[in-house]
Amino acid sequence: MAKRKKIRLRGRDRAAAYIGGAAVLLLLITLIVVRWGRAGDQEAQTPENEIESSVVEWSEKVTSLLWLINTEHILPQSYVPEGLEALPNSNVQVVEEAGRAFLRMVQDMDTPVYAANGYISAAAQQNLYDTKRQEYLDAGYSEERTNMVIVDEYFPGGADEHQLGLTIDVCTEASLNLDYDFALTPQGQWLKEHAWEYGFIFRQTEGAPKIYKPWQLRYVGETHAAIMQELELCLDDYLAYLADKGTSYFSDVGAMHLDLIVYFTDSLSEIPLKIREVSGDNNGHYIVVCYR
Numbered sequence: 001m002a003k004r005k006k007i008r009l010r011g012r013d014r015a016a017a018y019i020g021g022a023a024v025l026l027l028l029i030t031l032i033v034v035r036w037g038r039a040g041d042q043e044a045q046t047p048e049n050e051i052e053s054s055v056v057e058w059s060e061k062v063t064s065l066l067w068l069i070n071t072e073h074i075l076p077q078s079y080v081p082e083g084l085e086a087l088p089n090s091n092v093q094v095v096e097e098a099g100r101a102f103l104r105m106v107q108d109m110d111t112p113v114y115a116a117n118g119y120i121s122a123a124a125q126q127n128l129y130d131t132k133r134q135e136y137l138d139a140g141y142s143e144e145r146t147n148m149v150i151v152d153e154y155f156p157g158g159a160d161e162h163q164l165g166l167t168i169d170v171c172t173e174a175s176l177n178l179d180y181d182f183a184l185t186p187q188g189q190w191l192k193e194h195a196w197e198y199g200f201i202f203r204q205t206e207g208a209p210k211i212y213k214p215w216q217l218r219y220v221g222e223t224h225a226a227i228m229q230e231l232e233l234c235l236d237d238y239l240a241y242l243a244d245k246g247t248s249y250f251s252d253v254g255a256m257h258l259d260l261i262v263y264f265t266d267s268l269s270e271i272p273l274k275i276r277e278v279s280g281d282n283n284g285h286y287i288v289v290c291y292r
């Protein structure tokens with residue numbers, strides 16, 4: 001009883017203690033708020049030199065993964081991608097990153113596919129185009145009709161994405177022909193379902209937007225392939241979609257379940273940090289993928 005009496009405060013003392021406690025609490029809250037505020041300020045004004053060095057760093061790492069190639073967006077005749085490598089036991093050349101993804105994918109298939117074409121130079125493509133064109137003319141097609149049918153099949157040199165070294169035509173052991181029946185084979189069906197997991201998509205052609213080539217795979221990297229699969233958009237439409245939105249938010253992307261922001265922009269310097277990858281579009285824009 002006596003002990004309790006000693007520590008029990010009388011009315012006025014108790015009020016003083018409450019006020020004192022409240023003051024300490026207020027001080028603490030103020031300190032926390034001020035510190036937070038400062039941290040926020042620091043974040044908001046990320047040191048300019050950090051942004052600058054990030055822009056320089058990333059401008060040197062811009063890839064061609066999303067480059068759109070067609071008769072309106074052609075490549076210079078002299079363009080040869082960096083890092084071309086022949087696939088094992090093959091004379092098909094592709095950019096190393098695409099080649100690695102391709103081999104990983106083929107390993108996971110029950111019945112494999114074989115690479116029939118990879119990188120095709122502008123000169124070789126022009127040759128293909130001229131030869132095919134001549135075949136039509138020789139077969140009695142008029143010039144006008146030839147021009148009409150050929151756009152569905154061949155692009156002239158500079159207008160075909162095979163020149164990027166990111167496009168691979170595949171065939172099966174049973175059929176070395178590149179034809180639409182490939183879509184019906186087990187391999188064709190497997191690719192349709194799984195190619196995106198390895199960073200490959202099917203590219204609709206500019207000349208024939210309704211027709212896609214089930215044997216032709218275009219490497220865009222796993223991030224964009226996963227988003228395109230989710231949106232059910234081909235490369236042409238995906239780029240138009242991103243351009244239209246400017247800034248796009250995506251959740252739970254791919255096997256890594258990433259939350260990402262994709263910017264479609266003319267300049268890297270307006271992009272905050274936390275960049276994951278940057279590609280050009282062959283038309284003066286950047287597609288910047290950032291972590292959210």
Ligand SMILES: [Zn+2]
Pocket residue numbers: 117162168169216
């Ligand atoms: Zn092809």
